[in-house]
Amino acid sequence: MEIQPFNEAEISAFRAETAGTAERIHFNNAGASLPPDVVVRTMVDFLREEALYGGYEMEARHRNRLDHTHTLIAQLINSNPDEIALTENASAAWDIAFNGLPFQPGDEVITTEMEYISNMLGLLNAQKLYGIVIKMISNDAAGNFQTDALEAAITPRTKLIAATHIPSTAGNVLPVAAIGKVARKHNIVYLLDACQSAGQIPLNVAAIGCDMLAVTGRKYLRGPRGSGFLYVRKAMQDKLKLMCFDGRTVTSIDTQNFTVRPDARRFEWYEKNPAVVLGLQKAVEYALNIGIDRIWQRVRHVASLFRNRLGELDGITVHDQGDELCGIVTFSVTGIPATEVRTKLAAKNINVHIGLAKSTLYYMNRKGLDGIVRASVHYYNTEEEIEQVCRELRSIFL
Ligand SMILES: Cc1ncc(COP(=O)(O)O)c(C=O)c1O
Structure with missing residues (x-):
């Protein structure tokens, strides 16, 4: 069309x-x-009301409205609401996904020359902590990603492909669906940084074939600072170690054990700023409407x-x-x-x-x-x- x-x-x-x-x-x-002005207005109005009625009371009153954020984000990337966790930013989202992976010494992670500093630090840290091996695929002389080189770099030790859709300091776009095709063919976990692409490029996690996707709210989505989200494919959720817990991470607890909730909100902190959540929601809605x-x-x-x-x-x-x-x-x-x-x-x-x-x-x-x-x-x-x-x-x- x-x-x-x-x-x-x-x-x-x-x-x-x-x-x-x-x-x-x-x-x-x-x-x-x-x-957009409506994003700012939404947040300011909510904060004003919160100050009058109380934070928990406002949250209860606006529960359905707040939950709608996950639904709209799911629509933005063609996933399901129960595959979305809200985060403070893209680095936090990426870290939850990456640090949840169980690495062994000698495990290989393939990345690209466009990887962002937060992610690079995560990789280097895992190199120090677990002895993972980082392999980097560079672009060709014309500045294009080399999918063949990616495929050639895969070995039985390859545990993860980590790519950045749009880099921080260059204008090129990585062929993320082609990378996903390779990841799926070899059954390798695929973590995508879509920090600069969300709100700029149509994102379809099913077509891209990624397992996890990290996004920030304040860039091309035009949302508030301190907002972001992580997508974790349903089948991937139980494979990720949980690093942090609060009362909403679980559905039940007794003195000996606990049961983790059955959706991606297990990766999300309960305590967050609802005004910012609604600001992000408005920004996503605004972009979807356009x-x-x-x-x-x-x-x-x-x-x-x-x-x-x-x-x-x-x-x-x-x-x-x-x-x-x-x-x-x-x-x-x-x-x-x-x-x-x-x-x-x-x-x-x-x-x-x-x-x-x-x-x-x-x-x-x-x-x-x-x-x-x-x-x-x-x-x-x-x-x-x-x-x-x-x-x-x-x-x-x-
Ligand atoms: C490509 C890319 N990935 C990740 C990030 C990190 O995003 P945040 O600052 O929301 O953690 C940035 C921030 O500039 C970025 O440009």
């Missing part, structure tokens, strides 16, 4: 519903996107236009490589540190971020990059904003 591009009236409406767009050009959606396929089409359009315009400027090098690129645009200005670019653009009310080597260490080391400018666009960003950013870059630096 053909995807209908957004028309100007729709883009204007998205912007009118996002207070922050009136104030500045926000090209840091990969850091934390601007939330349509993630339309969002993805628009993000690619805006980012590609931006890369083309940057490419026309002498003194700017765009780093993104690969057949499939996303809303993260990375570049350097010759002779100017990225921190200076960020500071000077910020003075013009333009938000960009810095991509550090440590965030995507294998890739950045291989490319000899550190401190690059990361300008990440979303569907509500406009062609005019791109022109203005390019104008400022030209007049300040070139």
Whole structure:
């Protein structure tokens, strides 16, 4: 089915519903996107009511509404609500999944050069603690993932494939369904970091074939900070060790034993901020109502236009490589540190971020990059904003 591009009236409406767009050009959606006003309103209203009626009382009153969060997230990734656990962020979600796996010395984990620092630290920690072996698959010269190399790296000791859908400091997209096909063929557990892709790219865990998926709320989903979730495939749930417990992890307890609840909420803390949960829910609902396929089409359009315009400027090098690129645009200005670019653009009310080597260490080391400018666009960003950013870059630096 053909995807209908957004028309100007729709883009204007998205912007009118996002207070922050009136104030500045926000090209840091990969850091934390601007939330739609309704997300902020939902949280503030809930907090106000909570202060009047009491936290537990409000939770009881809004139980069904709060539970609906799992349902909407399940819809977002084509899973079931009982496969979703709410977390504080993507690193927490990834850690629950990874640290729940029972590793033995010599077990092999295959990852990619695009793996995020939190995940890399988890892998290195398991290397220290259990003696696992980390194998890294790099992209080819054109910046594309090598599925053949992944398959060739698999041995009888391979316990896990850990991949990051979209890296923190580059604009390429990993072929996660192709990776999933390899994982399924060899019956290897597959943990996917979808931190930067959720809300940007349509996600379908059944089509991807992953066992676990970690997401944050504040980036392309446009949810609140301190929100995220973990998907754990039903059949995987009993295979993961539980590391943390509270009264809601179990359905029963006596002095000798306990019974773990039969869903993914066993991985979730009971105590959390319900206002943030509802904020995340609103953000997911907002994205679903717009349509993630339309969002993805628009993000690619805006980012590609931006890369083309940057490419026309002498003194700017765009780093993104690969057949499939996303809303993260990375570049350097010759002779100017990225921190200076960020500071000077910020003075013009333009938000960009810095991509550090440590965030995507294998890739950045291989490319000899550190401190690059990361300008990440979303569907509500406009062609005019791109022109203005390019104008400022030209007049300040070139
Ligand atoms: C690719 C990727 N994975 C994981 C994370 C971690 O997300 P969080 O900060 O929500 O833990 C980030 C954060 O920037 C990221 O870019």
